[in-house]
Amino acid sequence: xxxxxxxxxxxxxxxxxxxxxxxxxxxxxxxxxxxxxxxxxxxxxxxxxxxxxxxxxxxxxxxxxxxxxxxxxxxxxxxxxxxxxxxxxxxxxxxxxxxxxxxxxxxxxxxxxxxxxxxxxxxxxxxxxxxxxxxxxxxxxxxxxxxxxxxxxxxxxxxxxxxxxxxxxxxxxxxxxxxxxxx
Amino acid sequence: xxxxxxxxxxxxxxxxxxxxxxxxxxxxxxxxxxxxxxxxxxxxxxxxxxxxxxxxxxxxxxxxxxxxxxxxxxxxxxxxxxxxxxxxxxxxxxxxxxxxxxxxxxxxxxxxxxxxxxxxxxxxxxxxxxxxxxxxxxx
Numbered sequence: 001x002x003x004x005x006x007x008x009x010x011x012x013x014x015x016x017x018x019x020x021x022x023x024x025x026x027x028x029x030x031x032x033x034x035x036x037x038x039x040x041x042x043x044x045x046x047x048x049x050x051x052x053x054x055x056x057x058x059x060x061x062x063x064x065x066x067x068x069x070x071x072x073x074x075x076x077x078x079x080x081x082x083x084x085x086x087x088x089x090x091x092x093x094x095x096x097x098x099x100x101x102x103x104x105x106x107x108x109x110x111x112x113x114x115x116x117x118x119x120x121x122x123x124x125x126x127x128x129x130x131x132x133x134x135x136x137x138x139x140x141x142x143x144x145x146x147x148x149x150x151x152x153x154x155x156x157x158x159x160x161x162x163x164x165x166x167x168x169x170x171x172x173x174x175x176x177x178x179x180x181x182x183x
Numbered sequence: 184x185x186x187x188x189x190x191x192x193x194x195x196x197x198x199x200x201x202x203x204x205x206x207x208x209x210x211x212x213x214x215x216x217x218x219x220x221x222x223x224x225x226x227x228x229x230x231x232x233x234x235x236x237x238x239x240x241x242x243x244x245x246x247x248x249x250x251x252x253x254x255x256x257x258x259x260x261x262x263x264x265x266x267x268x269x270x271x272x273x274x275x276x277x278x279x280x281x282x283x284x285x286x287x288x289x290x291x292x293x294x295x296x297x298x299x300x301x302x303x304x305x306x307x308x309x310x311x312x313x314x315x316x317x318x319x320x321x322x
Contacts, residue, residue, distance in 0.1 A: 040235060043279050083204045110204035110248055135209040136252035143277035145235035145249070 039164045042143030042151075049077075049157045050141040054131025057108040058116050064105050064131030072155040074182035075103040076175070078127070079139060081111050082119035084147040090166035091123035097172060098126035102179060105129045107138055109147055150175070154182040204248055211258035212251030218262075225258045228267040231284040232257070232274065241284060 044050075049066050056063040069075055078094060080087040094104055106127040108116055116130075133139055142151065142159065152161035152175070160182045167175060216222040229243040234250045242250040242257075253274075260270050274282045286292050 038238060040278055040281055043275075043277055081204060110206040110252075112206065115205075134206060135255060136249050137256065139249070140253065140256065140274075140277065145278065 040145045041164070042145075042159070042162045044143040044159050045162055047159060049153060049159060050138070052131075052138045052141065054107065054133055054138060057106075057111060057130040057132035058113065058120060058125075060120075060125070061127055061130045064107060064129045066157060068105060068129060069153045069157040070155070073103065074152060074154050074160070074179045075105055075128075076179070077142075077151040077153050078104055078106040079109060079144050079147055079149040079151075080106055081109045081147045082115040083111070084109075086166040087119075087148045088123050090148050091126070093167045093169055093172065094126040095124050096169070097167075097175060100172075100176065102176070103128050105131075107131045107133050109133050109136060109139055152178045152182055206248070208248070208251045209255030211255035213254075214258075216258050216262055221261050222258075224267055225254075225261045228261070228270060229254055229257055232271070233282050233284055235278065235282070 049069055051066050053065040054063050069077070076094075076097070078090075080090070098104055104126050106129070108130055111132065111134075131138070139145075144151075144162075146164070148166050150163040150167055151159050152163075154160050161178045163171075163175070216225060226243065230241050232242045232253065234240045234242050234245040234247055235253075236247050236249055237245045240250075242253045257270055261267065271283055271285070280287065280289070280292075286295060288296055
């Protein structure tokens with residue numbers, strides 16, 4: 001019994017460490033090559049807007065509350081801020097959507113009234129209502145993680161779609177289609 | 184050449200410009216709760232919640248304003264008597280598992296929990312001869 005060889009590994013097992021190493025290298029290469037996606041999708045799509053009431057962020061527009069979305073007509077909810085650089089690029093696109101008959105409500109995140117007035121004066125004001133969210137409370141409640149983001153809300157106040165980042169001119173037809181689908 | 188190097192060096196040392204707001208932080212972003220037990224609970228939770236814009240930091244470690252707003256909300260809710268796990272669940276409901284540093288067992292994460300058990304079982308299986316033959320040679 002004592003003369004038995006200790007269990008001998010089969011020949012192919014010799015290549016196992018190398019194969020493992022190759023697998024590891026492949027994993028690293030895939031991770032490096034694949035473009036990084038840092039978008040965090042809201043899990044609130046398909047759910048009703050949470051209840052909120054926000055005071056007016058600008059003098060020339062009323063504030064915003066959940067009830068303002070329960071009008072029977074789909075609307076956009078734009079999350080923006082005067083300190084947000086891509087929001088400047090998005091302003092003319094929102095203006096075009098408004099021109100095509102879309103109602104756009106907005107929530108201004110952590111914004112001073114004076115800064116916001118200057119932003120709206122310089123880049124235009126396509127908004128029907130602008131609510132002020134000074135502590136990102138509504139932003140957190142709808143699962144939004146940055147500015148700008150735009151939500152398609154149907155006529156019953158249910159979130160139907162989330163667009164992360166600024167809306168590009170070529171994406172206008174998509175947004176119009178999504179609004180139509182939300183009818 | 185030297186100019187290019189200097190320019191590269193200057194670029195390396197330049198601080199990134201973040202678009203950020205100038206509002207004062209939320210009330211409880213940088214202030215501890217007066218009750219130490221509640222603050223301990225809040226701290227433990229904040230250390231396991233992920234910052235949404237900095238991606239590799241917890242909200243306890245981040246100075247991003249949205250992280251400050253999350254801390255303030257965590258402290259307010261804990262002061263109001265809410266259970267930390269209920270707050271975590273509320274956030275997961277909005278941002279998915281991404282927001283929590285405490286992984287749950289799910290369709291995507293079960294290998295995390297199963298792999299160590301399987302590896303220990305595999306090691307025990309591979310080493311079973313060693314254990315038995317060792318005692319036999321001594322006998």
